[in-house]
Amino acid sequence: MAKFSPPRGMRDFYPEDMKLRxxxxxxxxxxxxxxxxxxxxACVVESLELxxxxxxxxxxxxxxAFEDKSGRQLALRPxxxxxxxxxxxxxxxxxxxxxxxxxxxxCFRYERMTRGRKREHYQWNLDIIDENSVxxxxxxxxxxxxxxxxxxxxxxxYRVRISNRTLLSELxxxxxxxxxxxxxxxMALDKKGKLPREEIEKLMxxxxxxxxxxxAAFDLMDITSLEDAAEIAGDDSPAVASLRKLFELLNDxxxxxxxxxxxxxxxxxxxxxxxxxxxxxxxxxxxxIFGGGRYDGLxxxxxxxxxxxxxxxxxxxxxxxxxxxxxxxxxxxxxxxxIGYMTDDERTMATRLASKLRAxxxxxxxxxxxxxxxxxxxFASARAxxxxxxxxxxxxxxxxxxxxxxxxxxxxxxxT
Amino acid sequence: MAKFSPPRGMRDFYPEDMKLRxxxxxxxxxxxxxxxxxxxxACVVESLELxxxxxxxxxxxxxxAFEDKSGRQLALRPxxxxxxxxxxxxxxxxxxxxxxxxxxxxCFRYERMTRGRKREHYQWNLDIIDENSVxxxxxxxxxxxxxxxxxxxxxxxYRVRISNRTLLSELxxxxxxxxxxxxxxxMALDKKGKLPREEIEKLMxxxxxxxxxxxAAFDLMDITSLEDAAEIAGDDSPAVASLRKLFELLNDxxxxxxxxxxxxxxxxxxxxxxxxxxxxxxxxxxxxIFGGGRYDGLxxxxxxxxxxxxxxxxxxxxxxxxxxxxxxxxxxxxxxxxIGYMTDDERTMATRLASKLRAxxxxxxxxxxxxxxxxxxxFASARAxxxxxxxxxxxxxxxxxxxxxxxxxxxxxxxT
Numbered sequence: 001m002a003k004f005s006p007p008r009g010m011r012d013f014y015p016e017d018m019k020l021r022x023x024x025x026x027x028x029x030x031x032x033x034x035x036x037x038x039x040x041x042a043c044v045v046e047s048l049e050l051x052x053x054x055x056x057x058x059x060x061x062x063x064x065a066f067e068d069k070s071g072r073q074l075a076l077r078p079x080x081x082x083x084x085x086x087x088x089x090x091x092x093x094x095x096x097x098x099x100x101x102x103x104x105x106x107c108f109r110y111e112r113m114t115r116g117r118k119r120e121h122y123q124w125n126l127d128i129i130d131e132n133s134v135x136x137x138x139x140x141x142x143x144x145x146x147x148x149x150x151x152x153x154x155x156x157x158y159r160v161r162i163s164n165r166t167l168l169s170e171l172x173x174x175x176x177x178x179x180x181x182x183x184x185x186x187m188a189l190d191k192k193g194k195l196p197r198e199e200i201e202k203l204m205x206x207x208x209x210x211x212x213x214x215x216a217a218f219d220l221m222d223i224t225s226l227e228d229a230a231e232i233a234g235d236d237s238p239a240v241a242s243l244r245k246l247f248e249l250l251n252d253x254x255x256x257x258x259x260x261x262x263x264x265x266x267x268x269x270x271x272x273x274x275x276x277x278x279x280x281x282x283x284x285x286x287x288x289i290f291g292g293g294r295y296d297g298l299x300x301x302x303x304x305x306x307x308x309x310x311x312x313x314x315x316x317x318x319x320x321x322x323x324x325x326x327x328x329x330x331x332x333x334x335x336x337x338x339i340g341y342m343t344d345d346e347r348t349m350a351t352r353l354a355s356k357l358r359a360x361x362x363x364x365x366x367x368x369x370x371x372x373x374x375x376x377x378x379f380a381s382a383r384a385x386x387x388x389x390x391x392x393x394x395x396x397x398x399x400x401x402x403x404x405x406x407x408x409x410x411x412x413x414x415x416t
Numbered sequence: 417m418a419k420f421s422p423p424r425g426m427r428d429f430y431p432e433d434m435k436l437r438x439x440x441x442x443x444x445x446x447x448x449x450x451x452x453x454x455x456x457x458a459c460v461v462e463s464l465e466l467x468x469x470x471x472x473x474x475x476x477x478x479x480x481a482f483e484d485k486s487g488r489q490l491a492l493r494p495x496x497x498x499x500x501x502x503x504x505x506x507x508x509x510x511x512x513x514x515x516x517x518x519x520x521x522x523c524f525r526y527e528r529m530t531r532g533r534k535r536e537h538y539q540w541n542l543d544i545i546d547e548n549s550v551x552x553x554x555x556x557x558x559x560x561x562x563x564x565x566x567x568x569x570x571x572x573x574y575r576v577r578i579s580n581r582t583l584l585s586e587l588x589x590x591x592x593x594x595x596x597x598x599x600x601x602x603m604a605l606d607k608k609g610k611l612p613r614e615e616i617e618k619l620m621x622x623x624x625x626x627x628x629x630x631x632a633a634f635d636l637m638d639i640t641s642l643e644d645a646a647e648i649a650g651d652d653s654p655a656v657a658s659l660r661k662l663f664e665l666l667n668d669x670x671x672x673x674x675x676x677x678x679x680x681x682x683x684x685x686x687x688x689x690x691x692x693x694x695x696x697x698x699x700x701x702x703x704x705i706f707g708g709g710r711y712d713g714l715x716x717x718x719x720x721x722x723x724x725x726x727x728x729x730x731x732x733x734x735x736x737x738x739x740x741x742x743x744x745x746x747x748x749x750x751x752x753x754x755i756g757y758m759t760d761d762e763r764t765m766a767t768r769l770a771s772k773l774r775a776x777x778x779x780x781x782x783x784x785x786x787x788x789x790x791x792x793x794x795f796a797s798a799r800a801x802x803x804x805x806x807x808x809x810x811x812x813x814x815x816x817x818x819x820x821x822x823x824x825x826x827x828x829x830x831x832t
Contacts, residue, residue: 003719004506007490010459012503015517018455034774036752036781039434043426043536044460044522045480045492064461066482069526074423076461087428090420096798098784101431106460110485120459128784135763135784146774252767303419336452347551351668358450358562365452368514368544368551382512 009110009119020323021122023151023330024316025104028124031147032102035139037126040101042083044108048073050082053302062109076108080125081271081298081311088129089304097130097307100139118317126292127311129299134242136310137275137294138249144279144290144312145255151319152328158289161262162246162277165293167239168220168263171232175216181209183270185217190266192221226261242275271295275310281322289322290314337402338384340367340376342391349415350390353400381405390415425526425535436739437538439567439746440732441520444540447563448518451555453542456517458499460524464489466498469718478525492524496541497687497714497727504545505720513546513723516555534733542708543727545715550658552726553691553710554665560695560706560728561671567735568744574705577678578662578693581709583655584636584679587648591632597625599686601633606682608637642677658691687711691726697738705738706730753818754800756783756792758807765831766806769816797821806831 006012013021032039048065064076077083080103088099108120126143128136141160148158168189169182177185184207188200195203197218204214223229226247230240243261250259267276276293280286292312300306323330337357341350347370354366365384367376373389380387387403394400394415401410422428429437448455464481480492493499496519504515524536542559544552557576564574584605585598593601600623604616611619613634620630639645642663646656659677666675683692692709696702708728716722739746753773757766763786770782781800783792789805796803803819810816810831817826 004502006459006502007461007463007484007488008486010461012459013455013457014503014507015454015456018457021457022455033779034777036754036779038431039429039438040431041429041434041437043422043428045423045426045524045536047423064482064484066480068423068480070424072423086420086422087430091430096795100781108461120461131784133785135782138767139782139784142771249763249767252764253771254768338452347665348668351554351665352670355558355669361450363449363452365516366551366555368547368555369549379512 009113011118011120019330020320021316023323024319025122027147027150028102028104028314030150031143032124032126034146035100035143037100037102037143040084040087040103041105042080042087042103044076044106045074046077046083048075050086050302051075051077053082059109062111064108064110077105078109079107079313080105080123081127081295082302084125084127084311085298085302085304088307089299089302092299092304092307098136099127099129101129102126122316124290124314124316125311126314127309129309130307131310132308134246134275135249136308137246137277138253140292140310140312141250141259141277142253142255144314145258147314148279148289148319151323153319153322153326155258156282157322157326158258158279158281160259160277160279161265162243162259162275163261163263163265164239164243164275165266165272166274167229167233167237167243168266170234170237170239171220171223171229172217174232174234175213175220177209177213177217181207181213185209186266187268187270189217189221189264190268192264221264223263229261229263239274246275267291267293271298271301273297277312285325286318286322289318334383334385335363336384336386337362337364338367338376338380338387339364340371340373340380340387340389342373342389343370345392346370346390346395349395350388353388353390353413353415388413425529427534427536435746436736437732439739440735441538443563443566444518444520444730446566447559448540448542450562451516451559453516453518453559456500456503456519457521458496458503458519460492460522461490462493462499464491466502466718467491467493469498475525478527480524480526493521494525495523495729496521496539497543497711498718500541500543500727501714501718501720504723505715505718508715508720508723514552515543515545517545518542538732540706540730540732541727542730543725545725546723547726548724550662550691551665552724553662553693554669556708556726556728557666557675557693558669558671560730561674563730564695564705564735567739569735569738569742571674572698573738573742574674574695574697576675576693576695577681578659578675578691579677579679579681580655580659580691581682581688582690583645583649583653583659584682586650586653586655587636587639587645588633590648590650591629591636593625593629593633597623597629601625602682603684603686605633605637605680606684608680637680639679645677645679662691683707683709687714687717689713693728701741702734702738705734750799750801751779752800752802753778753780754783754792754796754803755780756787756789756796756803756805758789758805759786761808762786762806762811765811766804769804769806769829769831804829 059078103125107123126140188203191200201214250256265278272293273296274294278291279289294310296308339350339354354364357364390400398416402413403410475494519541523539542556604619607616666672681694688709689712690710694707695705710726712724755766755770770780773780806816814832818829819826
């Protein structure tokens with residue numbers, strides 16, 4: 001059936017697939033509005049130049065780029081932040097800050113196909129623009145956790161690992177490693193768990209770090225608590241203070257149990273400037289559920305006035321796999337009423353009943369043609385919660401029974 | 417600000433734009449599920465070959481096509497039916513027919529930019545596959561009308577114009593015009609209202625129709641009632657019978673007032689095979705609100721087993737213009753509660769209150785930083801329905817007031 005498959009890496013959603021997708025999207029939307037985030041959206045087609053200006057090299061190589069019939073260089077966006085930044089900068093003088101926005105956006109990356117990797121996915125984005133305090137990070141992490149709760153994911157099934165790039169920078173400085181080496185060290189250490197130690201050390205040596213500094217940087221990854229980090233960084237470290245404040249706020253939100261300090265969280269992208277976070281399933285079997293952090297340079301990078309920002313991205317693929325692994329039922333109330341009829345003579349009565357029930361806000365599937373009772377109830381049992389079947393006797397009496405397909409209980413209704 | 421605009425013809429949706437879009441999308445979804453349609457979706461990227469195999473020439477020239485890094489010929493879909501057909505055919509042996517599906521899909525066409533024309537739009541599609549009787553047309557037309565009602569569009573603001581291509585064929589045959597000329601005449605007559613009569617006649621003459629036949633075909637467009645058409649086509653005409661049955665069913669549905677016979681409705685696309693319909697605003701100021709019809713050849717055209725089908729497409733651009741013209745309020749219940757606090761010392765209390773209210777299902781926007789009462793209430797009045805402001809006195813007493821920003825009424829709440 002390959003000729004009827006979607007293009008490689010792209011997904012079809014049949015009605016049974018939409019059940020899971022709606023379970024995820026509904027939780028995202030509900031958590032967003034519960035926290036007062038406002039929805040925005042933009043077309044999946046963006047200008048290639050905007051996307052290249054901001055993205056890291058790895059992403060640029062994965063962009064689906066093309067030319068339109070007027071020779072414009074366009075692309076399917078690989079991520080939302082450049083578009084968000086463009087929209088904010090276009091109205092930077094008119095918007096009331098801090099801005100709290102969310103979107104559910106399809107994003108495309110051309111990459112090799114492995115488990116859980118598609119070439120397109122949907123990503124929920126939360127962003128708070130122009131808020132310097134860690135209350136922005138706290139609000140975003142809480143809202144993402146609230147979405148997981150709304151999906152019925154148990155609190156102990158995942159952990160949000162939190163660190164601060166500035167802290168790692170302070171620690172490297174305290175080891176005597178000059179600031180200019182820090183970005184390269186971040187990028188190298190971010191590969192921990194993905195590459196063997198020797199490979200990572202090679203990456204650092206290639207950046208002209210000496211072997212001793214390289215080894216010392218690696219040892220920092222063994223720090224397991226914020227207090228241990230504070231001992232090295234010093235008690236007046238602003239990076240430590242911001243992390244302490246964040247954990248305190250997360251306690252106020254009632255989500256302290258799910259949040260842990262983890263110095264190895266760095267995030268690959270070059271644009272993060274402060275606190276960074278990533279959520280993983282507790283067993284560590286899946287890729288990150290969501291991730292984000294503070295990126296204070298994005299607006300100015302594309303030509304806007306500088307403004308601080310915190311953002312988060314949460315894709316639909318990994319969480320979908322976890323929901324299936326945990327055997328969580330996609331919540332969807334089945335209130336559908338099926339209406340069938342024996343002959344063409346009952347069709348008018350059936351149609352009027354369907355219209356009446358729909359006008360009352362009920363969901364009704366009306367058979368498009370007459371059918372035998374057995375065929376109708378087999379159809380109805382497969383998809384509806386209740387069923388009404390109208391035969392000639394019912395038409396004459398003006399009464400029929402609505403049957404609950406689970407309890408088998410019947411209730412009489414009038415048809416006229 | 418051009419450099420911060422989206423690519424030409426593409427749309428940004430700021431939060432105030434999402435209000436209108438959600439008003440439209442919510443009505444589409446609600447009408448679909450009320451009528452028992454099941455949701456499906458597919459990636460906006462399709463194989464170019466599939467799209468070309470089915471579409472008319474005009475559409476093929478407007479496709480955004482590109483090549484991926486493996487040399488695959490891909491495209492942004494201009495419409496949903498080829499994708500729907502592919503998905504149905506892939507599971508033709510497993511699905512239970514008739515299938516009733518809906519989707520809200522973004523579609524792209526590269527065309528010249530005029531009023532109400534964008535290069536992308538969202539289109540609601542309803543399709544019923546494998547139902548020969550006009551109950552499929554009736555169910556779809558009713559469901560589209562129900563969506564307009566759910567958007568609060570008055571019944572008298574629009575009309576659904578309905579005809580049958582088979583009827584026009586029967587009438588042309590009765591004038592002695594051979595079947596082979598009918599498709600070209602359909603395409604030419606479909607331009608009525610868009611091109612002057614002479615231009616349309618030229619189109620027909622170019623297809624080797626003689627001037628007399630050409631004029632007779634044109635005169636058919638002056639038929640104004642189904643009964644007049646029946647007099648020419650004959651009382652045993654199957655096309656007339658199917659239209660009569662359809663209007664009878666629409667009466668049963670309670671939407672007869674909005675449905676009218678209009679022989680000039682032909683629909684441009686080549687693939688329609690029977691009843692066709694288009695909805696327009698009553699004043700005739702806008703392009704079509706929705707349109708569709710029976711297309712019995714699509715599945716077999718892409719290699720599936722033959723099956724009858726009826727479909728409808730309803731875009732978001734024209735209805736958005738009509739909603740604005742009619743000054744219809746986009747319904748969105750504003751239940752947002754804003755929470756602010758005077759100093760950092762009240763932040764914990766404010767955060768806990770926000771978490772508690774959110775856990776109860778309420779939407780709460782929590783200030784990310786301390787603010788003065790005046791600044792907070794100015795922020796809150798602009799977006800929330802209720803507001804709580806916590807100062808040091810409230811923190812000490814453990815009580816605060818929640819204020820209704822419309823009625824100015826206050827209610828005391830406990831903070832501990």
